[in-house]
Amino acid sequence: MNRFNPRKLALSKWTARAPLNREKHFIVTQLLCDDEGTPLQVEMQAVLTGRSEVFDWQELRDSTRWLLGWK
Structure with missing residues (x-):
């Protein structure tokens, strides 16, 4: 679980x-x-393509799908 404010x-x-x-x-x-x-x-934009997507901010807490920062 990603922890953030x-x-x-x-x-x-x-x-x-x-x-x-x-x-x-x-x-x-x-x-x-x-x-x-x-x-x-949240509205997130892909850096490579510029494509935007809107979804619930709680989805970012799922560490199996998202990592905080650029890795």
Whole structure:
């Protein structure tokens, strides 16, 4: 389990453990929050292709799929 503060996810760097289409390194480009400021989702952009994807921030806690930082 990756441990981090969800409010500090913006511009953080991540490495996919099982890269698809050579997309291994990602940057969190946007942190999507509700009206109270609670994080809900993140928008991540692949460094190689520039493709963006939005998903729940809790998925980044799964250390079998994601590593914090670029490895």
